[in-house]
Amino acid sequence: MFQKFYNIFNYTSIAVVVVFLVLILAKLVSPKTYVVLLVITLVIFLARIGLRIYLHSYLKKNREGE
Numbered sequence: 001m002f003q004k005f006y007n008i009f010n011y012t013s014i015a016v017v018v019v020f021l022v023l024i025l026a027k028l029v030s031p032k033t034y035v036v037l038l039v040i041t042l043v044i045f046l047a048r049i050g051l052r053i054y055l056h057s058y059l060k061k062n063r064e065g066e
Contacts, residue, residue, distance in 0.1 A: 002055060002058060003055065003059075006051055006052075006055050009047075009048070009051065010048060010051075013044045013047070013048055016040075016044065017041050017044060020037045020040070020041060023037070024037065
């Protein structure tokens with residue numbers, strides 16, 4: 001179940017970052033909001049790394065129990 005949540009979060013976060021990139025490249029947002037979008041993107045990136053590490057350790061722990 002956690003694997004399914006991780007996959008959904010992973011692909012959704014990639015889609016959000018792509019939307020931010022399109023907004024910036026099309027200049028649909030003001031330059032002042034670039035920093036806000038960058039911070040949100042960094043938070044998403046760090047969350048993806050944290051979840052990947054947690055998922056890896058979770059799956060490794062469950063495989064040892066078998």
